[in-house]
Amino acid sequence: MPRSRFAGTLSTPCVDVAIDMGNPLLNLTVDGFLKIGAVAATRAAAEDVFHIVKKGSISKHDCEHTLKKMCKEGAYWGAVAGVYVGMEYGMERVRGTRDWKNALMGGALTGALVSAASNNNTDKVVISAITGGAIATAAEFIGYLT
Incomplete structure (x- = not known):
């Protein structure tokens, strides 16, 4: 059942949309x-x-x-x-656990897929995988701090 809600103040808006597929x-x-x-x-x-x-x-x-x-x-x-x-x-479903490693692997796979779709240079695909994994892991660790 789709639902939406908007609440908050000028400094902290909150948008919540739930999609049930x-x-x-x-x-x-x-x-x-x-x-x-x-x-x-x-x-x-x-x-x-x-x-x-x-x-x-x-x-x-x-x-x-x-x-x-x-x-x-x-x-x-x-x-x-x-x-x-x-x-x-x-990754969470396959591994059966929820931790930062899922973000690392998910980011690396996403970086590789997006890069492979836009070019065929193997070095760029690997670099994009490393970058995606690093960004996702950093975001996950920052999320633990807040």
């Missing part, structure tokens, strides 16, 4: 896609608004360009987040 893996993947995709689309919009304000005028072309950029960025980063969340959940 009938499978926990799909639920988490779609949730990650939607949340990170929305953040990426908002960032793209804010960046373009800055450039439009700096230019001092707006045209129909500017609006079309901004909308296309929002969709492209939202879809790309949403897909990356969805793959990562799915990989991390998959």
Whole structure:
């Protein structure tokens, strides 16, 4: 059952959306896609608004360009987040435990998959896997601090 809620103050907004696809893996993947995709689309919009304000005028072309950029960025980063969340959940299910190693392996697999989809250079794929694993693990450890 879909539900949504928005609550918070100016300094701490909280958005909670629950999607029920009938499978926990799909639920988490779609949730990650939607949340990170929305953040990426908002960032793209804010960046373009800055450039439009700096230019001092707006045209129909500017609006079309901004909308296309929002969709492209939202879809790309949403897909990356969805793959990562799915990989991390998959690692948790396979290993039977929930710890930082799931984030490490999920990040590494996501980095490798995203890199392999965009180029065929083996060195770049390995570097992206290392980077993805490092970022995911760092985020997991930062989450333990808060």
